[in-house]
Amino acid sequence: MIDKFRNKFVEESLDNIHDLEEALFLLENDMDDKEIIERIFRAMHSLKGGGAMFGFNDLSEFTHHLETIFDLVRNDKLTIDNNIISLTFESIDHIKHLLDIGDITEEGDRLHQNQFIKRVQAAANSDSQTVTAQEEQISEIAPEKEIPSSQVYLIDFLPNEDILRNGTNPLYLLDDLHAMGQAKVISFIQNVPTLKDFDPINNYCHWQILLNTEDSINDIKDVFIFVEDECTLNINPVGKGNILELKDVQELITESQKNQVALTVESLNKFSAKREEIAPQESKAVNASTPTPKKTQQKEHKISSIRVASTKIDELVNLVSEMVTIQAQLHLYAENDGKPGILQLAESIQKLSRQLRDNAFEISLIPLQSELMRFQRLVRDLSNELNKEVDFVIEGGDIELDKNIIEHLTDPLLHIIRNSMDHGIETPEERVANGKPANGTINFKAYYSGASVIIKVTDNGKGIDSEYVRKKAISKGLIDENAELSKKEIFDLVFLSGFSTKEVVSDVSGRGVGMDVVKKKIGEIRGEVTLDSEIGVGTTTTLELPMTLSIIDGLLIKVAGNQYVIPISSIEKIHALDNSIKFTKNFNNVVTIEDRQYPYINLRNSFNEDEPDSKTGEEQIILIKYEEKLVALLVDQVVGEYQTVVKALGRFLKGQDNISGASIMGDGSISLVIDTNRLIHNELAKKYQKE
Amino acid sequence: MSGKPLSIISFYINNEVFAIDTLKVQNILELKTYTKVPNSKEYLLGVINLHGNIFPIADLRMMMKLKDFENTVDTSIIVISNDGKPESMIGLVVDSVKEVFDLSAETKLEEPVISGSTGLINSFIGTIKHNEDFVHIIDINDMVKEIEK
Structure with missing residues (x-):
């Protein structure tokens, strides 16, 4: 039962983290935006509260420290800078980790957490100074800070009548006291004469100040160091803890002000603030929560969507x-x-x-937006790592795709962007030397085109040299030395397995995953990927994706009485089996169509069906795109084009070769959807085995 | 061996009575047309469509390595799902469905007496005597694992 709630919490927390990251990006652009800071604070607060409630105590503790920074920020006690933002991003990763592991059990994690907390505390305590530099120093100060030992002092400040003549403004001294902590000032004006006797260059007032401060009595005396001779000064500690918070004391102050009767040390000493250690923190918490109700109400109004289990939608x-x-x-x-x-x-x-x-x-369908955050994050992190300045521009984040497609899309896109960051965009110095702006740009653009969605990732980096690609392909034996290839064909070589242009394997790209994997992954969701590039201008990777996985345009065919569907997207051409088509006699598996030879596969053979006694005359040859080649399939009959809903075959036929799913026809019958890539792959593999 | 089911559905295969747990049964259909799936196991006859779910049917008679059997009007498909999920649905083709009955607490499960081969159906929860018949209760979980291999 509790597990269920914990899972729910983790799920919600991930939403919060998502929100947090989004807000941080906004904050980076506008560091003074109060609303965003408020939003960040709220997200952290939910994480902290929820964490404590569902037994993520370490997470809760950590978030508490992080929250402190933003609490200071929103109270104008700290200014946001890049250090804080970077630290917060790192902290988010740590929070994600904590969500993953629950409470810390390993020593290493504990150490990491403690160090992290120190850094966060350091950031909270230092104003716009380098966080890491203060790390060690703060580690000693921090424990002191945790239990603030504040003391209230009663200060009697009776300046002489002629204090103003020296150019001293007693009000400035009062301001100085305010800066030291929480201060209440009572002014006594009973000595002010009537207007007739009033000399404007004389001082007639005196003050009593109640100051709650962590500074020592000497520090207070220092404030008055220049006026020591021109006033009477009494400073006495009174009470225990921050008695200024106590209602009785506050009443006493108001009364004293009203009646112009001075407070005495004795009258104040009887008070003590019971919860002195938590008092200052708590006052903050109260401040934090009071302005929020209005905001939360607004948020509730904004809810225009609901959460539904994805299985329900599938159903x-x-x-x-x-x-x-x-x-x-x-x-x-x-x-x-x-x-x-x-x-x-x-x-x-x-x-x-x-x-x-x-x-x-x-x-x-879900909007792409949900995944874009990760890419934005990647660009940001890599920019720091590679010392490159890159702007990530997003267009069409509201474009919607089937959730299954989006899930399949993340890894390839991460790889493409990583490539652009690592190989594409130059260092700022290089860019400036080439007359480009120091900041590189990666443009992410998504839009609808017919029944597909196009995603273009464009960088304005150094581009890819097609000649280099060609030579590389020759050296790897992928193409013949004399082969004449168009620019597009050359760039398509990049997607062949065993091709990686950068010799040095770096941490960023080249993790053994090449563009061939990108192509394969995109192919799995029936998408296409192409590359275009110009030297010195940049590189564009284009993905063409179906909007949904469950509906395809298919060609209905018949083989041995069974109906099958071939996705239209993989079909190049259909030929009737007339006299112009010649099957090579020597090799049984090559067919000549319009003066070109293609490998051919008889689907009856592939499906282990017997050959018919005689041809019906309806047989057709379908040319299928397979990697860089065309392969001919011989079928009994082409019925026509259909838009069909593809369904899974269930778990018992999951390992089924050649068939990727099934779809229900208008009359209730079933046709099987052929996975042409796998079919052709298997058939070719068979041939090699025979040899 | 799994626990004793509360209720079982019995059916004939080659004039012998077998049974499975009623709770796993989703539907009973007559054997009509089905779509052959190429390159699949021989006993998986093909796939059928039930309320938009497409799932395979397995011929239990073929799984038991029987040779001479023919389909009659009584030949039925018992649709089961061992975990209740649509993706785990599978139809079992049997000679005919007999009856559904509860197993009382007193009913004792006997170790099935097996001599020779029962083909791919080789895991039983137990055998009971019901009226005049010995009813062999098939362990569905093990059978499903076999089909999934």
Whole structure:
């Protein structure tokens, strides 16, 4: 049971962290924005509160220290600078780690946590000074700071009448006292004469000050060092703890002011602030929480979305797909039946179910925005690591994609951006030398194009030398020395396995993951990836993705009486099996079409079906794109083009080769969706095995 | 061996009575058309569509390595899901479905007497005597693991 709540907390905390990161990025641009600081503070506060409640005590403690910084900031006691922002980013990572492991059990983690807390405390205590430099020094001071030993002093300040003649303004002295801590001033004006006897260059007032300060009595005396001879000064410690917080004392002060009767040490000494250690902190907490209710109410109004388990959405999409299928059957029946009433009803249902389908699919889409934060983070972190200045510009973050696609997209995009940061963007010096602005730019742009979504990642770095790529490919034996390739074809070589342009393996890119993996990953979600680059200008990586995984445009074909679907996106051309097509006699697996030879696969063979006794004349050859080649598939019959909903085959057929899913036809029958990449791969592998 | 089920559904295969836990059963269908899946295990006849879920059907008779069997009007598909999830659904083809009955607390599970091969169905929860028949209760979890191999 408690686990359930903990999981919920972790989930919510991740949302909070997400919000935190977003706010930090905004803060980086506008360090004075109060609203953002408030937002950060709120997010931290929720983390802290929730952490303590669900047994993440170390997380709670850590966040508390972090929160202190932003509490100081919002009370104008600390100014935001890059150090604080960087420290906070690091802290967020630490918080994520703590969420992962729960409470700290390992010694190493404990040490890390303690050091981190010290750094955070140092940042809270130092105003705009380097955090790390103070680290050691603070470690000694910190314990003292934790238990502030403040003392209230009663100061009787009776300046002489002629104090003003020396150019001393007693009010400035009072200001100095205010700066030392919390001060209450009682002014006594009973000595002020009537206007007739009033000399403007004389002083007629005296004051009593109650000061709560951590400084010593000598420090207070120092304030009056220049006026020692021109006034009567009595400084006495009174009470225990910060008695200024006590209501009785406050009343006493008000009364004394009203009646112009001086306070005595005796009258104050009987007071003691009981919770003296926590008092100053608590007062802060009270301050912190009082202005928030209005804000939280606003936030509640803003809730325009709800959280739904993704399985529920999958189920909804499933049911809707089913309904669309049934509706197609109904339509078929109504048309055959011919009764106008039924036909009309069927058409109304068709309209409705279409809307319902569109709606349901829309629900399963989520905006790219949710993942962009990670990329922004990556660019920021890498900028520091590589000493490069890079702006990350996002366009079209509101573009929506199927959540399964977005999940598959993260790793390839991280890799692409990493590449741009590492190989693309030059160092500021290099850039300036080449007449470019010192700051590099990585542009992330997403937009709709037909039924697909295009994502372009463009950097204005040094670009890729196509000649270099070509030579590299030749040296790796990927292409023939004499092969003439277009620029596009050359850049496509980058996606072949065993190709990595940078010789030195760095920490940033070159973790054994090349662009071929990017291509493979994007291919898994039926997307395409291309590269274009110009030397000195920059590189653009373009991803073309389907909007949803569950609907595909497919070509319905028949093999041995069974129906299959081939995704249209993988088809290059369809040929009727006429006399112009020649199967090579020597090698059974090559076919000549329009003066070109292609490897060919008979689907009947692949599916272990018997050869028919005679040709029907409906057989067709389909040219399929496979990596850089075209491969011909021989099928019994091409039925037509369909938009179909792809469903999984369930766990028992998960390891099924050649088939990636199934879809339900209008008449309720099933056709299997062919995974052409895998099919062709398997067939080619078979051949090699035979040899 | 899994625990004793509260209620079982019994069916005939080659005139012998077998049974599985009723709670795992999602549906019972007649054997109609199904779509062949190429390159799959022989006993997985193909896939069928039930309420928008597509799942495979496994012929228990083939799994038991029986040779001479034919499909009749009584041939049925028992749709089960051992963990209740749609993705774990699978149809079992049997000669005919017999009955559903509860197992009382007194009913004793006997170790099934096995002589020779039962093919791929080789894990049983136990055997009970019900009316005139010996009913062999198949361990679904083990069977599912076998199919998933």
